[in-house]
Amino acid sequence: MWTEIEPLLDNVQKPARYIGGEGGAQEPEHASDKVAWLLTYPDTYEVGLPNQGLQILYEIVNERDDAVAERSYAPWTDMEEQLRAAGLPLFSVDTHKPADAFDIIAFNLSAELTYTNLLNCVDLAGAPVRAADRTPEDLLVIVGGHCTYNPEPIADFIDAVVLGDGEEVIGEITDVVHAWKNNDRAGGREAVLRQLSQLEGVYIPSLYEATYDGQTLVSVLPKCDDVPERVEKRTVADLADWPYPKHQLVPLTDVVHDRLNVEVFRGCTRGCRFCQAGMITRPVRERPAEQVRTMIAEGIKRSGYDEVALTSLSTADFSGIEDVIKDTMDDPSCSQVSISLPSLRVDAFGVGIAAELQRGRRSGLTFAPEAGTWRMRQVINKLILEEDLYGAVDSAFSQGWRRSKLYFLTGLPTETDEDTEGIFELARNCVKIGKKYTGGASVTVSVGGFVPKPFTPFQWFGQNTVEELRRKVGVLLEQNKISRGVQFKWHDPEATLVEGLMSRGDRRLGPVIEDVWRNGGVFQEWSEHFDLQRWLDACERHDVDIEWYVYRHRTEDEVFPWDHLSAGLHKDFLWQEWRDALDEVGLEDCRWTPCYDCGACTGYGIEHVVASATPPAGGSQGTGQNLAVGGAVPVELLSKSGAVVG
Amino acid sequence: MIVRLRFTKNGKIRFIGHRDVARIFERALRTAGLAVAYSEGFSPRPKVAFGLALSVGYESDNEYLDVVLAQPEDLEDVANRLTAALPAGLDLLEVGEIDRHANSLMEAVTSCEWVIDLATDDEAAVRASVDAMIAADRVVITRERKGKTVEDNIRPDLLSLKVSMNPETSTARITAELSTEGRSLRPAEFLGALEPSFEVTRVRRTHQWISHGDTRIEPHEADVSRAAHPNVGAS
Numbered sequence: 054m055w056t057e058i059e060p061l062l063d064n065v066q067k068p069a070r071y072i073g074g075e076g077g078a079q080e081p082e083h084a085s086d087k088v089a090w091l092l093t094y095p096d097t098y099e100v101g102l103p104n105q106g107l108q109i110l111y112e113i114v115n116e117r118d119d120a121v122a123e124r125s126y127a128p129w130t131d132m133e134e135q136l137r138a139a140g141l142p143l144f145s146v147d148t149h150k151p152a153d154a155f156d157i158i159a160f161n162l163s164a165e166l167t168y169t170n171l172l173n174c175v176d177l178a179g180a181p182v183r184a185a186d187r188t189p190e191d192l193l194v195i196v197g198g199h200c201t202y203n204p205e206p207i208a209d210f211i212d213a214v215v216l217g218d219g220e221e222v223i224g225e226i227t228d229v230v231h232a233w234k235n236n237d238r239a240g241g242r243e244a245v246l247r248q249l250s251q252l253e254g255v256y257i258p259s260l261y262e263a264t265y266d267g268q269t270l271v272s273v274l275p276k277c278d279d280v281p282e283r284v285e286k287r288t289v290a291d292l293a294d295w296p297y298p299k300h301q302l303v304p305l306t307d308v309v310h311d312r313l314n315v316e317v318f319r320g321c322t323r324g325c326r327f328c329q330a331g332m333i334t335r336p337v338r339e340r341p342a343e344q345v346r347t348m349i350a351e352g353i354k355r356s357g358y359d360e361v362a363l364t365s366l367s368t369a370d371f372s373g374i375e376d377v378i379k380d381t382m383d384d385p386s387c388s389q390v391s392i393s394l395p396s397l398r399v400d401a402f403g404v405g406i407a408a409e410l411q412r413g414r415r416s417g418l419t420f421a422p423e424a425g426t427w428r429m430r431q432v433i434n435k436l437i438l439e440e441d442l443y444g445a446v447d448s449a450f451s452q453g454w455r456r457s458k459l460y461f462l463t464g465l466p467t468e469t470d471e472d473t474e475g476i477f478e479l480a481r482n483c484v485k486i487g488k489k490y491t492g493g494a495s496v497t498v499s500v501g502g503f504v505p506k507p508f509t510p511f512q513w514f515g516q517n518t519v520e521e522l523r524r525k526v527g528v529l530l531e532q533n534k535i536s537r538g539v540q541f542k543w544h545d546p547e548a549t550l551v552e553g554l555m556s557r558g559d560r561r562l563g564p565v566i567e568d569v570w571r572n573g574g575v576f577q578e579w580s581e582h583f584d585l586q587r588w589l590d591a592c593e594r595h596d597v598d599i600e601w602y603v604y605r606h607r608t609e610d611e612v613f614p615w616d617h618l619s620a621g622l623h624k625d626f627l628w629q630e631w632r633d634a635l636d637e638v639g640l641e642d643c644r645w646t647p648c649y650d651c652g653a654c655t656g657y658g659i660e661h662v663v664a665s666a667t668p669p670a671g672g673s674q675g676t677g678q679n680l681a682v683g684g685a686v687p688v689e690l691l692s693k694s695g696a697v698v699g
Numbered sequence: 700m701i702v703r704l705r706f707t708k709n710g711k712i713r714f715i716g717h718r719d720v721a722r723i724f725e726r727a728l729r730t731a732g733l734a735v736a737y738s739e740g741f742s743p744r745p746k747v748a749f750g751l752a753l754s755v756g757y758e759s760d761n762e763y764l765d766v767v768l769a770q771p772e773d774l775e776d777v778a779n780r781l782t783a784a785l786p787a788g789l790d791l792l793e794v795g796e797i798d799r800h801a802n803s804l805m806e807a808v809t810s811c812e813w814v815i816d817l818a819t820d821d822e823a824a825v826r827a828s829v830d831a832m833i834a835a836d837r838v839v840i841t842r843e844r845k846g847k848t849v850e851d852n853i854r855p856d857l858l859s860l861k862v863s864m865n866p867e868t869s870t871a872r873i874t875a876e877l878s879t880e881g882r883s884l885r886p887a888e889f890l891g892a893l894e895p896s897f898e899v900t901r902v903r904r905t906h907q908w909i910s911h912g913d914t915r916i917e918p919h920e921a922d923v924s925r926a927a928h929p930n931v932g933a934s
């Protein structure tokens with residue numbers, strides 16, 4: 054339908070969002086007996102294109118003979134208006150086919166505030182937004198990504214949910230849909246969903262019934278015997294088997310993270326108690342260093358990028374990090390390439406590596422201490438000593454960086470004003486350190502409101518109220534007045550409230566989401582479109598007590614809306630972690646200390662895949678030292694040769 | 700060694716912006732293994748220079764880019780390697796070496812020729828409107844300059860206007876040569892000054908001219924010692 058879309062593009066901002074044609078893009082040939090996937094990111098092209106999960110699946114599906122995959126992204130409001138006025142549906146950017154030319158529309162959900170966009174995309178695709186209203190000819194709506202560990206708020210709108218890594222299960226889903234489609238869709242939607250429910254890692258919300266006792270959720274149980282009582286996540290045991298994306302997409306226009314991205318490991322066992330990503334992706338699975346090197350060299354050659362990011366939840370912990378960096382910098386074909394580590398560990402070792410890597414201009418380095426006092430950091434198990442941070446900042450400023458950015462959370466369990474003010478105490482000390490090296494030293498403090506997430510030790514915690522978060526922002530603003538050289542940024546507490554509602558909500562939120570969407574509430578991640586009143590009004594219309602969902606502390610016997618799903622973690626492990634948090638007791642990293650049986654490996658018969666048995670140098674963060682004192686920080690800087698420092 | 704690249708911007712890729720084109724060339728030069736010279740200083744930039752920016756949505760038969768290569772290369776080879784590295788629609792037409800002292804594209808180009816397709820099939824109405832503009836002594840438009848609204852007479856910038864029918868679509872077409880000296884006259888500004896205004900379907904830059912008195916040449920003919928023509932469209 055390109056000829057119909059083309060004239061609309063003169064009337065919209067950033068028309069390059071809709072043209073496709075990226076380096077690495079495919080134009081797969083559809084056929085009536087093939088299964089066609091429309092892989093969709095429910096936010097703008099710029100945010101969605103770099104999504105590695107979708108790019109991996111795009112390649113895996115297109116390698117099959119019996120399936121094709123194309124991509125689409127949520128059209129911005131101006132384009133949506135154009136499409137609706139012209140009576141045109143959502144389309145793929147690869148060959149510009151209408152959404153109804155596909156069998157499956159699959160979404161990556163990485164943020165709760167995109168839920169209304171999901172509804173909008175399904176509606177634009179021409180399918181009924183409620184799964185119950187769809188016919189066998191309508192699209193199957195499948196979701197994956199981190200938010201799907203509690204998909205209950207969107208249960209009404211989706212047909213199937215994938216928990217965990219998608220590399221293997223996407224093939225199994227394709228097989229099932231292929232057989233069904235080529236058998237005249239026998240048995241209708243009911244039949245194919247029932248078969249999908251038999252796949253490990255696939256959850257079919259419509260095959261489960263939620264029961265309540267007044268406000269309280271009693272259970273979510275399968276409606277039939279052959280449907281599993283509990284759906285377990287999928288875990289790819291060895292990343293070496295999946296060297297994807299092999300042809301990372303190279304966009305023609307501006308996107309976020311516009312560089313080569315190579316995933317060096319998946320999972321994290323540092324055990325930060327607020328961090329859902331760390332908990333649900335256990336255990337650690339490293340990519341062999343040799344494969345990382347090949348992916349860098351080939352990716353750079355093919356894409357023409359001059360920057361590669363080594364991605365993971367904590368890249369300095371990659372056991373092959375020094376070798377990979379050294380080899381890449383010594384490789385003549387990578388001579389112009391700079392390497393970046395998006396997740397920098399807070400210590401001098403991390404900065405030492407960053408210094409080796411970053412050629413050219415040194416503008417800013419970002420660290421995430423997350424909390425302002427050691428007491429608070431013990432509660433959240435982010436075991437960074439003040440000295441670690443100061444060492445990191447000293448190292449950064451002494452090696453030419455002029456700005457540091459520090460990330461914090463506020464609204465954490467047991468947080469006092471002393472903890473909140475501690476954020477600025479750290480920041481002021483960092484500025485002081487910076488001034489030793491440059492008069493223009495500045496530190497940016499960025500503070501987000503904490504949202505308790507499913508499958509974390511903090512899932513029992515009642516989130517801070519909007520008023521309380523606002524008050525804390527006020528405390529921080531007071532501090533900001535007396536802190537020269539510190540810039541302060543904070544996240545809107547109102548958006549934090551809605552995130553909290555979605556994060557731990559249940560099926561009764563479906564009507565609220567639909568209401569907000571019907572009243573025009575799309576792109577809620579974007580402050581220019583977010584409007585809390587719309588959510589409050591919808592909650593009121595549908596009798597949803599937002600405070601009960603968000604602010605209430607849960608007790609040990611609470612039945613969670615996600616109790617019938619599993620990320621492998623034992624609930625009693627999480628509960629013990631919650632108690633330990635309140636007692637300010639830390640927990641070591643199980644990569645280098647004995648397993649404490651959280652369930653992520655033990656339950657699935659897998660284990661860590663780590664190339665080196667010794668912990669990486671530097672830092673006190675779970676490397677086996679006495680956690681209460683942190684221990685020395687052995688910093689080993691790589692040789693200076695090879696780095697061009699501007 | 701400075702090479703002047705001549706290329707198209709056609710089809711879907713017409714919707715990307717000027718900076719996007721620059722980034723694509725930066726990557727393509729690297730993929731092609733061509734080392735570009737960098738500026739000195741605190742934050743070195745690759746030494747590449749584009750001509751007049753083309754608005755998002757417009758097509759072009761003749762775009763130019765000057766690149767300073769760090770070492771001498773065979774032009775034929777440059778053409779073939781770059782052609783393979785560029786996306787569809789940015790088709791390389793020609794690679795020539797230019798003199799170190801050649802004027803920059805921005806300074807050298809004095810006018811551009813545009814082919815503007817309109818939605819209307821009423822050729823007579825378009826002709827009447829264009830004729831009226833040609834007959835006028837002054838054609839005044841308002842522009843923003845440094846935050847202030849100013850009035851400019853664009854009549855001297857209208858070098859040639861012709862009206863015809865596009866045989867493929869049977870709609871009216873204006874072929875306009877607009878000056879780029881001083882404040883470059885944009886097709887949108889010219890179209891906005893037509894009475895009544897017409898709906899535009901397609902705008903294409905067909906030529907960029909360098910005029911010296913009575914003679915005029917195109918940038919790929921200026922100070923070019925040798926030129927190589929790759930197979931157009933092959934990639």
Ligand code: SF4
Binds near residue numbers: 336644649654
């Ligand atoms: S099961 Fe044991 S080794 Fe595996 S992540 Fe949990 S604690 Fe660590």
